[in-house]
C-alpha cells in the first residue's frame with residue numbers, strides 16, 4: 001500500500017519537474033539534468049513533504065514546488081556523490097551514473113544547475129505563497145544544503161574514511177549528510193502552516209531523526225541488500241573504510257539503535273493523531289525497506 005503511495009507521489013513530482021524543465025530556456029545541460037532528476041529514484045523526500053503537509057491540512061498545490069526543489073537538491077547530491085573524487089560509483093538507480101553517461105565536467109555542471117534550479121523553483125513568482133515565508137524557506141533550504149548541511153556532512157563522510165570515529169561523530173556526520181534534507185521536509189510544513197518557532201524546531205528535530213533512520217537503513221542495505229533492488233553498488237562501506245555505526249558497534253547493535261530510534265519518532269508523531277498516519281507508514285517503510 002505504502003509502495004503504491006510512494007509511486008503515485010513520485011509520478012506527481014516527476015510530472016511537475018518534467019513540465020518545469022521543458023519550459024526552461026534550452027541548454028546543453030538540460031539533458032544530463034533531466035537524466036539526474038527524472039531517471040527513477042523513490043522520491044521519498046517528496047512523500048515525506050506531502051505527508052508532513054497532512055499534519056496541518058496543507059494542499060499539495062502549496063507543496064509540490066518544494067518537493068521538486070528538494071528532489072533537485074537530492075539528485076544533485078547523488079550526481080556529485082558518484083564522481084570519482086567522491087564515492088566513485090558507476091551505477092545509480094540501476095543505470096550508469098551521470099558522469100559515466102555524460103562525462104565528469106557535464107555531470108558536475110548538471111549537478112550545480114540542479115542545485116540552483118531548486119531555488120529558482122521556490123522563488124518563482126508563479127509559486128503563490130506568502131513572501132515572508134518564501135524567504136524563510138529559501139534561507140533554511142540553503143542552510144540545510146551547504147556547508148552546514150549536506151555538503152558539510154559529505155565532507156565529514158570523506159574525511160572520516162579509514163579513521164576511528166566515535167559514536168557522536170558518526171551520528172553528527174550522518175545527520176548532516178542525510179538528515180538535514182529530511183529536517184527541511186518536516187520543517188517546511190510547519191513554516192507554511194505558520195507554526196510557532198518551538199513547533200518548527202520540534203518538526204526539524206523529528207525530520208532529522210527520520211533522515212538518520214533513512215541513512216542507517218541505507219547502511220544496512222549496503223551490507224545486506226541486493227544490488228538489483230537498491231540500484232547501486234553494495235558492500236562499498238567496508239571496502240572504502242567508511243565510518244558507520246555498523247563499523248563501530250556492529251550490525252546487531254546498530255539494528256537495535258535503529259529500532260529504538262523508529263519507536264522514538266513514532267511516539268513524537270503520535271501527538272498529531274490520525275493526521276500522522278501516512279507519515280508513520282513512511283517511517284515504517286524506511287525501517288523495513290529493501291530498496
Ligand code: GRG
Pocket residue numbers: 040041042043044074076077078080081093150151154177178214215218291
Ligand atoms: C558539493 C561537490 C559537492 C558535493 C556534494 C552533498 C553531496 C555531495 C552528497 C550528499 C551525500 C549523500 C549522497 C548522502 C547519501 C544520502 C542517501 C542515503 C542517498 C540515497 O537516497 P535515496 O535512497 O535515493 O532516496 P533515490 O535513488 O531513491 O533517490
